[in-house]
Amino acid sequence: MRDNKVVTRFAPSPTGFMHVGGVRTALYAWLWARKNNGIFILRIEDTDKEREVAGSIEHIQKSLKWLGLDWDEGPDVGGPHAPYIQSQRLDIYKKYAEILIKKGLAYSDPYTEAEIEDFRKKAEAEKKPFLYREHRPASIDASQGGHENPPVWDGTVPLRFKVSEIKQTKWNDVVWGELSAGPEALDDFILIKSDGYPTYNFAHVVDDIEMGVTHVVRGQEFISSTPKFLSLYEAFDITPPFFVTTPPIMGSEGKKKLSKRDGAKDILDYEKEGYLSEAMINYLAFLGFNPGGEREVYPREELIKIFDLSKIQHSGAQWNDDKLNWMNKEHMKLLSQEEIKNNILKHLPENMRDNVISQKLIPIIFERISKWADVEEMVARGELLFFFKSPEIEKAKLIYKNYSPEKISNNLKLAINALENLDENNFTTEIIKNTLMSIANNLESRGELLHPIRYALSGLDKSPDPFLIAFILGKNETLSRLQKAV
């Protein structure tokens, strides 16, 4: 067992992109390995040639890299049990299959698919669960009355496992405690398909044995097939690893399986949308796990410290974009000024970058976004353009409530006169505010001054406060826009 080290693995099949469910499984396995200074393996389970999607191995690796889930052994980095791609390990599965054949625990399947389909339909008509083992060939199990005897296995027909003991199975799960399954969960399942590739049931057990995996982390959809895995471990006379079963992630629309619309999208889409991988990991870890305190925001290294398999939840959790956005913002606040600046500038159009105004703009952009791509949306909504280009203004919109145009114009003139006296090098938000407020406070209502200034400067009804805008624009541009409005 590799010097008693903890060994976990993530074993996806290359059938497309990774969604959040797969990511969380990988994350828990990775966290446990890192917490225990153990080994994290990436293994590709590509035994279904039909479902395979070209490029997915690279895509999966890219996803894990973005999230910072680094692996110690895998298809690209190799390791003591290479290769780490199942389709390149067929000889190993064959070797294990032959051990079972020798022990009398595996036999070739003499039936055609149509015949088996008939058995299945018959069982269904009788409202009984279909069990292949009730049709075992006579030479394998005379008591079952199967009529055809199996040929010697030559790799062209399915090879089946012969379940030796039909029983209620009980086992222990690290997360759920004691679990059990009825006898009908045990059947003569297929080890190797007629195309020569092993089934998941067989291949992953062989690999987990070979690679010395100590903790098998996977979703609860595998609970009901665990008796099969256990019977295989028993057949090989190997102590099974710890089973760590994770609850499902449900869609935000309700307690339903995750759908594309609410989170089962490509994890790399979240990168494109400008989420931080640390936030994604933190959010995902806490969707189905909780260390017990009241703190929720943890950087990656601290997450490793507090992670604990025994504190994983038992029931499914709903995906929640609001909480993810909040989490992302919390992690954005943890970044340095420099990182924040660079990321915001990166998402600004070329003509809005790298000048005095965009530098001043960064703090106000930052407080209005929860992910980087929101910067682009602010631009698209026209919330930033006026900082760079004098807005078109409509005379009517300068008017506050039912004040007369003359009054508004007069107020603007007062503002201009006051601002002109300010030092250009000391044209700060604070000073502008004090200057303008001392005028506004002497008016009938503050809005009759503040509203036209906002509109004159921004061309918008809703914007950051006018003092801040004036500061960002600078003295000259501010005065010029106010003059124009008058």
Add this chain to the structure above:
RNA sequence: GGCCCUAUCGUCUAACGGUUAGGACGGAAGCUUUUCAAGCUUUAAAUCAGAGUUCGAUUCUCUGUAGGGUCACCA
């Protein structure tokens, strides 16, 4: 349908069998010297139902209800 699993605010969750059932997201209200955002303060909101064990049950047991998983030559 058989087997298996789960059940605390709308959501994520905390609570040695003893708490005014706590926190977070979201919601509402108020304050922030016009608006939007941010921020601050306040607030509403939950133990699925019914029995049992117990001095005492969110916590243990049973039944019901609801939800989930699984019954492939898919993983």
